[in-house]
Amino acid sequence: MELNNNTVVIRGQTRQMTRGSTTVTIDDDSWDTYITPVLYPLWSSDRDKLTYFEYSNGAAESWKCDKQKYVRNHTTGVYFWKDYQFTEPTIENVRTFVTAIREAFDACISVRKNEVDETLERIIEKEKGISLAKVKIWRDFFLHTSDWTMLEDAPVTADEKVQWKLWRSKVRELPAQFTSSAVNLVQTLKMPIDPKVYKEYFVPYNAGVDYLATDEQFIDFPSAKFSNLERVMNEWIRIALLIRRPTKGFNVPTVSSISDPIEALVKRIEEEQAALQALKDLHS
Numbered sequence: 001m002e003l004n005n006n007t008v009v010i011r012g013q014t015r016q017m018t019r020g021s022t023t024v025t026i027d028d029d030s031w032d033t034y035i036t037p038v039l040y041p042l043w044s045s046d047r048d049k050l051t052y053f054e055y056s057n058g059a060a061e062s063w064k065c066d067k068q069k070y071v072r073n074h075t076t077g078v079y080f081w082k083d084y085q086f087t088e089p090t091i092e093n094v095r096t097f098v099t100a101i102r103e104a105f106d107a108c109i110s111v112r113k114n115e116v117d118e119t120l121e122r123i124i125e126k127e128k129g130i131s132l133a134k135v136k137i138w139r140d141f142f143l144h145t146s147d148w149t150m151l152e153d154a155p156v157t158a159d160e161k162v163q164w165k166l167w168r169s170k171v172r173e174l175p176a177q178f179t180s181s182a183v184n185l186v187q188t189l190k191m192p193i194d195p196k197v198y199k200e201y202f203v204p205y206n207a208g209v210d211y212l213a214t215d216e217q218f219i220d221f222p223s224a225k226f227s228n229l230e231r232v233m234n235e236w237i238r239i240a241l242l243i244r245r246p247t248k249g250f251n252v253p254t255v256s257s258i259s260d261p262i263e264a265l266v267k268r269i270e271e272e273q274a275a276l277q278a279l280k281d282l283h284s
């Protein structure tokens with residue numbers, strides 16, 4: 001089968017679906033809510049289950065469906081699952097089914113994204129104060145969004161590039177504000193103003209003062225005035241979570257090698273999701 005953006009593959013026994021280049025294992029709740037109503041009754045039912053389906057309309061349109069039917073051996077009287085290939089639907093039936101199953105797949109992905117977003121937000125918000133893990137994430141955010149200043153053709157002067165190098169070195173030192181292993185949280189960070197702020201807002205009122213040479217060039221962060229920036233940073237974390245396992249077609253590192261707290265956040269999210277599932281199982 002030729003893989004393309006319109007490819008659909010369903011593995012019923014493992015509840016795994018592929019759409020285009022995206023393959024996802026659907027959780028039971030999402031499967032029952034979104035997938036089962038599309039499958040039932042033609043494509044899958046209690047005694048006539050879909051085991052495998054594939055559809056592609058690349059160079060040539062093609063489809064295949066394998067099912068298992070619960071049947072009785074008339075000789076022994078024993079019931080068993082019999083494998084067979086399902087060929088009854090017309091191509092129009094198949095196209096209608098594929099359109100509906102794509103929409104159901106998209107709904108499952110949307111639910112999963114919302115759950116990750118909500119869990120991540122809850123983890124971040126419930127911490128009273130600023131943790132070392134969060135500081136490391138913020139450090140990485142500031143470094144990545146200022147990488148352009150280190151490029152050979154960056155639109156900055158030689159003096160400005162020296163200032164940016166100094167700023168980035170101070171940003172790298174942000175975790176050092178946790179003075180000992182006994183300090184788990186801090187309320188604010190002392191954040192250096194960047195060279196652009198220095199040039200536009202500090203120098204006009206403080207002529208002759210070198211860059212980052214005075215305490216007043218280090219501001220408390222975060223504060224209410226930086227709420228929009230915090231939202232941007234949290235969105236950066238969410239995107240990092242989504243791309244932490246890049247596809248093989250891209251020669252890029254995993255985010256865990258870029259931002260070490262990401263793996264810790266993912267682990268905490270997975271632990272919370274497991275705990276929620278355990279509660280569901282307990283009350284089901």
